Amino acid sequence: MELDQRKVVILTTIIKNYLETGEPVGSRTISKYSGLNLSSATIRNEMSDLEEMGYILQPHTSAGRIPSDKGYRFYVDQLMETHQHEIDDVKTEMFEKVDRLETTLKTLVKNLAQNTNYAAVVTGPSIRTNKIKFIQTSLVDSKRLLLVIMMQGNIVKTATVLLDGSEELDFNRVLSINMLLNDELSGLSVEDITEGRLAQLLARTNHKETIKAIVSSIVDVLDIKFGDSQIYTSGATNIFKYPELTESGNASKLISAFETKDELAALVKGAEEQGEGKRPIQVYIGNESPLQNMTDCSVVTASYELGNGLKGTIGVIGPKRMDYEKVLEILSKLQSEMDQAFQ
Amino acid sequence: MELDQRKVVILTTIIKNYLETGEPVGSRTISKYSGLNLSSATIRNEMSDLEEMGYILQPHTSAGRIPSDKGYRFYVDQLMETHQHEIDDVKTEMFEKVDRLETTLKTLVKNLAQNTNYAAVVTGPSIRTNKIKFIQTSLVDSKRLLLVIMMQGNIVKTATVLLDGSEELDFNRVLSINMLLNDELSGLSVEDITEGRLAQLLARTNHKETIKAIVSSIVDVLDIKFGDSQIYTSGATNIFKYPELTESGNASKLISAFETKDELAALVKGAEEQGEGKRPIQVYIGNESPLQNMTDCSVVTASYELGNGLKGTIGVIGPKRMDYEKVLEILSKLQSEMDQAFQ
């Protein structure tokens, strides 16, 4: 059977109506609001076809129809096509002005949740692949060094290094240690710091224990697991606004996912791994999402890039009957706002 | 009427039973489990008295009794008295070994939530009153300085200072700026950095613009509002385990409080402001808590101190029928564990 123009109109009407009301849509409603001037009986015939083709389904025999995942998918694809140019327009790059990256991301995710009324998640760029710009240590007391690492994108990490006290340090020695560290390690990412590198470093110094302790601290600080603390969320409670997500007692699981963030990491990592050729905005409907708990949800993700290869993801999580049009639009807007924030 | 020994036993039995089951307790149950060897009829008489005295109440005419806030209060006070010595035992001080304070607090709050099965909140020590240990700036590029501030308790804060480029800097000049800053500002808290101080500082340097920018950054970083990002929470979803908190649709509000953390700040601030003479562990039952949304909850808070005046609070939030005994115990244990973590 073919999906002719009329069927498309009916399907779209069903979906739009269902997005608004959340109630199954009956033939009479379509008859009135589709603008097709057909009787409910005719619509019923068409709906029967659409159901057979898998675009809509009946919750029970004597109810109206609701969109199936396939139906949503059709609708969203259509939407993406018409919005394509708009999306391409905002595919701007965000440059290196990430002084207050953390603050910005927090604000971003909050705005996103408030504007959409869905739950929002934003990841900061992964620092595992990010490169060290410079390293600086300074003496706190006889057994303690303060370690400061600046990464590309001006992301700063600090740690305190505990020394065993076997090697005496003073201002000048610390200075030379700093020079050595920068000479050997700047420009590298954590992944580049191998055993070989370390050996090479140790060959050039008398303060072997100190250097060992410092390098181990560096690895410690930078080698955090993906998703450890780099994920910001907001508006998790928005899911209470959508009964289909909370009844059946799934609210607890969903909220819990937002609290622990582990699962969100998987979600968002998937989005990031999308190959280069893909669209910068992705929509996952129901089971298309990689997460179990989220079969009743849709997820829209957009990836951003801060120039120099630092990538992150913005995501919106809501019910399947999400206002896709609005979400796509807002994601675009926020991308450009983020852009401005870093001017 | 007097609260004689027998009434106390009955009241305690009612409360303990209710804590376990969450169901109203009837006279027959008491008759069987109180160990008093009294018939249910006698118990009924006593219960009638207890109700008149306000310690228990009936949800409806033909139901058993549940403890009133006054009843809980009596029970908790009794508990606090018997546990007093134990609580005093763990009133240990935590010294300055707060290298990974943030990590520790996060772990702490997670443990707390998991062990109690209630929601948990922990605040880090306020840095507004914390004193600067030393300050270090370094040149990132011609328009940017990296600012590192170490506070008492080895808490490190960083920021990037944007310069207008009007004053040229080099390694040696930055060095002298660092010396000047430390000379003038170390030992002070943000609250101590007044206009007068700034003037005094400016009088001693040629790099007035740079110093202004730096000091303004320092104040920016340290002068965060109470509760801004210093509050760690965990186990908010535990409230789903207690129907009395989720039915009536309050779940959303409670979870929301945990998400925004604003209200938690108030809660915890209240606990911290308890005068010196007070107990280190406080229990708020129902309306005793300063928060609106929490009239169905009880809150147990304990304050800790990291020596040198750095104070914070640990809190557990659960239903009124919380296992107070266990919570009090766990709070004590965690205090001492925290102690060990900083050995």
Place this chain on the structure above:
DNA sequence: GTTAGCACTCAAAATATTGGAGTGCTAACA
């Protein structure tokens, strides 16, 4: 002072009743 006994209460669970939106099918119509 304590207790057995009894009538009474009332929420919650189980069951029955009803209403109405929606469907599929058939037969008539343009």
Place this chain on the structure above:
DNA sequence: TGTTAGCACTCCAATATTTTGAGTGCTAAC
């Protein structure tokens, strides 16, 4: 051949009704 009116049928959801049982208060006897 596509469209439509009409009708019998389905079934959820809301409402009403009944049943159940735990619990109470009161009274009279021990």
